[in-house]
Amino acid sequence: xxxxxxxxxxxxxxxxxxxxxxxxxxxxxxxxxxxxxxxxxxxxxxxxxxxxxxxxxxxxxxxxxx
Numbered sequence: 280x281x282x283x284x285x286x287x288x289x290x291x292x293x294x295x296x297x298x299x300x301x302x303x304x305x306x307x308x309x310x311x312x313x314x315x316x317x318x319x320x321x322x323x324x325x326x327x328x329x330x331x332x333x334x335x336x337x338x339x340x341x342x343x344x345x
Contacts, residue, residue: 282341282342284339284340284341284342284343285339285340287339288336288339288340289339289340289343291303292328292336292340292343293343294340294343294344295327298344299327299328299333300327300328300332300333300336300337301325301326301327301328302325302326302327302328303325304322304323304324304325304326305322306322307319307322307323
């Protein structure tokens with residue numbers, strides 16, 4: 280039986296070539312005039328998920344890591 284991908288997870292996460300899960304930082308979409316430049320600068324880079332969180336996202340995206 281085929282498994283369904285959780286579309287909410289597919290929109291937020293990507294798999295790297297080595298199998299890690301990448302994501303972008305939140306709070307960078309709207310209301311940017313109220314946030315300080317330093318705060319916006321820190322939100323700029325993406326990051327990788329920790330191992331404990333990766334297990335849950337891999338279940339949500341069963342065909343992403345293949």
